[in-house]
Amino acid sequence: MTPLHLSYFMAFIISMTGFMLHRTSLISTLLCLEAMMLSLFIATSLCPIQLQTTSFMLNPMLILTFSACEASLGLSLLVASSRTHNPNNLQNLNLLQC
Amino acid sequence: MTALFNSTLLLTLMILTIPLMNLPLSMKPKTAVKMAFFITMIPLIMFISSNTESVITNWSWTMTSTFTMSMSLKFDQYSIMFIPVALYVTWSILEFTHWYMTTDPYITKFFKYLLIFLIAMMTLVTANNMFQFFIGWEGVGIMSFMLIGWWHSRLEACSSALQAIIYNRAGDIGLILTMAWMATNLNSWELQQIFSHTNPIPLLPLLSLTLAATGKSAQFGLHPWLPAAMEGPTPVSALLHSSTMVVAGIFLLIRTHPMLSTNNTALTVCLCLGALTTLFTAICATTQNDIKKIIAFSTSSQLGLMMVTIGLNQPHLAFLHITMHAFFKAMLFLCSGLIIHNLNNEQDIRKMGGLHKPLPITSSCLTIGNLALSGFPFLTGFYSKDIIIETMNTSHMNAWALLLTLTATSLTAAYSLRITILVQMGQPRFQPMPPINENYNTATNPIIRLAAGSIIAGLLISLNTTPMKTPQMTMPHHMKLSALIMTIMGLTLALELITMTNKSTKPSKTHTFSNLLMYFNTLIHRSLTLLNLKFSQNTATHLTDLIWYENIGPKWMTKSQTNPITTMSSQKGLIKIYLTSFLLSITMLLLT
Numbered sequence: 001m002t003p004l005h006l007s008y009f010m011a012f013i014i015s016m017t018g019f020m021l022h023r024t025s026l027i028s029t030l031l032c033l034e035a036m037m038l039s040l041f042i043a044t045s046l047c048p049i050q051l052q053t054t055s056f057m058l059n060p061m062l063i064l065t066f067s068a069c070e071a072s073l074g075l076s077l078l079v080a081s082s083r084t085h086n087p088n089n090l091q092n093l094n095l096l097q098c
Numbered sequence: 099m100t101a102l103f104n105s106t107l108l109l110t111l112m113i114l115t116i117p118l119m120n121l122p123l124s125m126k127p128k129t130a131v132k133m134a135f136f137i138t139m140i141p142l143i144m145f146i147s148s149n150t151e152s153v154i155t156n157w158s159w160t161m162t163s164t165f166t167m168s169m170s171l172k173f174d175q176y177s178i179m180f181i182p183v184a185l186y187v188t189w190s191i192l193e194f195t196h197w198y199m200t201t202d203p204y205i206t207k208f209f210k211y212l213l214i215f216l217i218a219m220m221t222l223v224t225a226n227n228m229f230q231f232f233i234g235w236e237g238v239g240i241m242s243f244m245l246i247g248w249w250h251s252r253l254e255a256c257s258s259a260l261q262a263i264i265y266n267r268a269g270d271i272g273l274i275l276t277m278a279w280m281a282t283n284l285n286s287w288e289l290q291q292i293f294s295h296t297n298p299i300p301l302l303p304l305l306s307l308t309l310a311a312t313g314k315s316a317q318f319g320l321h322p323w324l325p326a327a328m329e330g331p332t333p334v335s336a337l338l339h340s341s342t343m344v345v346a347g348i349f350l351l352i353r354t355h356p357m358l359s360t361n362n363t364a365l366t367v368c369l370c371l372g373a374l375t376t377l378f379t380a381i382c383a384t385t386q387n388d389i390k391k392i393i394a395f396s397t398s399s400q401l402g403l404m405m406v407t408i409g410l411n412q413p414h415l416a417f418l419h420i421t422m423h424a425f426f427k428a429m430l431f432l433c434s435g436l437i438i439h440n441l442n443n444e445q446d447i448r449k450m451g452g453l454h455k456p457l458p459i460t461s462s463c464l465t466i467g468n469l470a471l472s473g474f475p476f477l478t479g480f481y482s483k484d485i486i487i488e489t490m491n492t493s494h495m496n497a498w499a500l501l502l503t504l505t506a507t508s509l510t511a512a513y514s515l516r517i518t519i520l521v522q523m524g525q526p527r528f529q530p531m532p533p534i535n536e537n538y539n540t541a542t543n544p545i546i547r548l549a550a551g552s553i554i555a556g557l558l559i560s561l562n563t564t565p566m567k568t569p570q571m572t573m574p575h576h577m578k579l580s581a582l583i584m585t586i587m588g589l590t591l592a593l594e595l596i597t598m599t600n601k602s603t604k605p606s607k608t609h610t611f612s613n614l615l616m617y618f619n620t621l622i623h624r625s626l627t628l629l630n631l632k633f634s635q636n637t638a639t640h641l642t643d644l645i646w647y648e649n650i651g652p653k654w655m656t657k658s659q660t661n662p663i664t665t666m667s668s669q670k671g672l673i674k675i676y677l678t679s680f681l682l683s684i685t686m687l688l689l690t
Binding site for chain 1: 680
């Protein structure tokens with residue numbers, strides 16, 4: 001694997017680990033989600049440049065758009081739940097069961 | 099001779115407008131009307147002697163090349179006879195107003211309103227095309243509104259004025275419909291062109307004409323505004339709502355009777371409507387306690403009788419009744435106005451009595467008026483009412499309408515007797531020390547003048563008009579005397595009323611039924627509007643807001659989704675544990 005591939009692969013793995021081992025607050029989870037999306041963006045934009053396939057060059061834009069949507073959705077859910085329940089830590093997400 | 103005829107008629111109409119212009123030396127309205135009356139005697143005498151009629155057409159308002167309209171005045175039998183009568187009555191009323199409204203600060207404005215009303219009425223009566231007629235029609239409606247609400251700080255006066263406008267407007271729909279039909283089918287609004295079509299007119303324009311007459315002349319269905327219009331001052335009631343404005347609807351039907359006579363269904367509608375009106379209002383009049391309301395209901399009853407005459411295809415008899423009725427009805431209103439003022443604004447007949455000695459002129463004129471109203475032989479009312487009832491008895495018509503009208507005739511005698519007894523006879527029931535004084539010439543001269551009219555005008559008018567249709571000359575004895583018999587029956591049955599003033603009993607259900615106008619006002623003005631408002635509130639808040647927005651819209655979606663989710667979901671929401679196990683399994687996958 002080239003050093004370039006290694007860099008974004010490792011970034012993805014580290015942020016995924018941070019996503020799954022969150023302890024204090026939900027915001028760190030959302031930040032790690034963003035970092036995963038960022039590494040995916042870099043991967044999908046470097047691939048068509050190297051392989052010179054023009055038909056995949058639009059792909060990173062789509063990923064970026066959808067990641068923005070999901071980030072805003074996650075943030076709004078965070079705000080909504082922190083307003084009604086305890087706004088401090090939100091560790092016990094199983095309390096949000098309906 | 100036609101020059102004299104035309105010029106005197108135009109001069110009459112012009113003189114009426116002089117007090118309204120801001121000239122430095124303007125004459126008073128009463129003088130103008132008096133001069134106009136005397137000038138209009140000239141064309142009247144010319145008409146009686148040589149049957150002169152004329153149509154004066156002035157400038158043209160042509161809008162398109164196919165539809166022409168011009169200002170034209172038609173002076174035929176109806177206009178020439180009506181104008182002197184109206185001017186005579188108006189002259190007396192204006193003179194009475196000088197006494198009645200002396201203490202009113204806006205008396206000049208009152209006179210101007212009455213004069214504008216008179217001009218609008220003249221426009222209506224002399225109109226040769228429907229557009230000019232409509233101008234006069236609307237003019238009298240507006241002036242009626244302004245005059246009924248003269249004391250506009252009084253709540254009942256404002257609501258009565260509003261009632262008058264709304265009911266008149268409901269009738270105007272009919273008139274506009276007729277005008278639209280005439281414009282599209284007969285291509286003209288001129289009466290001469292309309293009457294040249296002799297083929298049968300369809301029912302729709304004739305029914306809408308009847309609707310217009312129902313609104314303006316207070317026939318059953320659109321009648322409540324007339325008793326409510328008694329909130330205005332007595333001169334207003336005397337001029338508008340007894341002699342001139344309310345006959346405008348009947349006048350419309352008289353003018354357009356060549357159209358009406360072609361269709362028998364329309365005539366039957368007029369007949370039955372008139373019969374219903376006359377009986378309904380006569381029943382209501384027998385139990386009212388306000389003197390002006392009794393006279394208002396008697397006006398309504400006589401208007402129903404005129405409608406019946408139209409339904410019999412006898413417009414000339416209806417017109418005769420219009421002219422004769424104006425005299426004694428205006429006089430009854432003026433007498434009641436004088437009584438009301440003299441008893442310190444007391445209008446309830448249960449609180450009047452024994453006015454025979456203090457007010458001799460007024461009470462004798464009141465008696466003359468009541469006798470004329472019931473059709474006492476050879477007074478004014480007899481010459482029109484008796485002929486109408488004779489014609490009704492001998493014509494081929496609806497027996498139910500005949501029965502109703504005869505019953506109403508006897509009730510007329512009953513409530514007239516009631517007024518006479520309760521107002522004039524017996525012991526006085528009014529408060530002590532009222533300012534009773536009838537020594538004012540301005541108050542009693544008009545009443546005496548109208549009383550003279552009530553006695554001889556019937557004879558004069560009926561002798562000088564040529565009958566257009568041959569009246570029925572021979573009939574059995576009982577038919578000839580039927581009007582008189584019904585009147586005497588009503589009188590004898592009503593003599594029971596003499597004992598009513600010194601017994602106070604709880605009113606029976608029939609009495610309440612008749613006193614509250616057969617609950618028509620309560621139902622239409624209160625219950626129906628409450629129903630409407632409640633329905634609209636239900637639709638707006640309950641249906642739209644509560645149901646559409648909440649139960650069917652967004653909230654139903656959330657409710658319907660969360661229920662299956664809770665039942666079908668097997669996860670417990672332990673996110674950290676799930677994520678940690680995912681991490682563990684990924685690392686194990688990558689290491690092997």
